[in-house]
Amino acid sequence: MNFPSIFRVNRPSRFNINPRHYDPVKEEIASRTEMIKKDLESKGVLTPEEEALLERRMSGKGSTIRGAFTSGSPIKKQPTKIMEKTGLVRMIIVILLTGGFGSYIYFGPVVGYYFLYLAAAGALVFGLFKLKPRKKDE
Template identity: 60%
Template sequence: MKFPSIFRTNQPRRFQINPRHYDPVREEIDQRTQSIKRELEARGVLESEQKLKEDRGYRHGSSIRGAFTSGSPIKKQPSSVMQSAGLMRTIIFVLLVGGFGGYLYLGPDFFYYVLYLGVSVALLIGLFKLKPKKANE
């Protein structure tokens, strides 16, 4: 049974090999097919695939290709430092360890000190947000 952890552990990398098989018969068939297509396109009997795509309106490829991965929140990088999961875990860890250490060192009065400190910081932030900005800045 795995215990929950706030830190991510590395998993061992797995060896993955994609086998490649060379089939000379298939290779020859593909080459002949390509040469016959080129001859027919040169004669004008067969239209090229690129021209068919342009006639159908597929100039920029399929509109659904990549639509699921582009909207996925997993692939997006955090836009600010505070959205980073690692930083948030570190902040929570430091607060918990600091709170536990402060409680052991000062006793229950530590939480009152933290409450007063938090309220005073919030008031200072509010004061600086209400302060009018200078015209030349």
């Protein structure tokens, strides 16, 4: 992650090439599909609207709603551990920074020592819980 800067730094341009190759199987499938479409249109089975719908489905640009409810919602995929949620961690950091700055202005530099003591106590408690053996039935 870069720090924001007011100066523009030149970066080397990257070489990007998209290789093109001939696929005879894909060409044959496309030609057979066109023949089948023309045959169905001549018989009157396939209308132009159905052909457009078929084209969108085959190209992958069909409806994005179809099957969206069965694939699962993003709410279920959220992390379950409370400290993995970045919003909560960010909020705690902002509260600590604003509280520390405000208390430094209000009480003076003594508050820095209190924060150091609290941080050391928190680190000790965290270390004790990490070293505590877990039960085997959990």
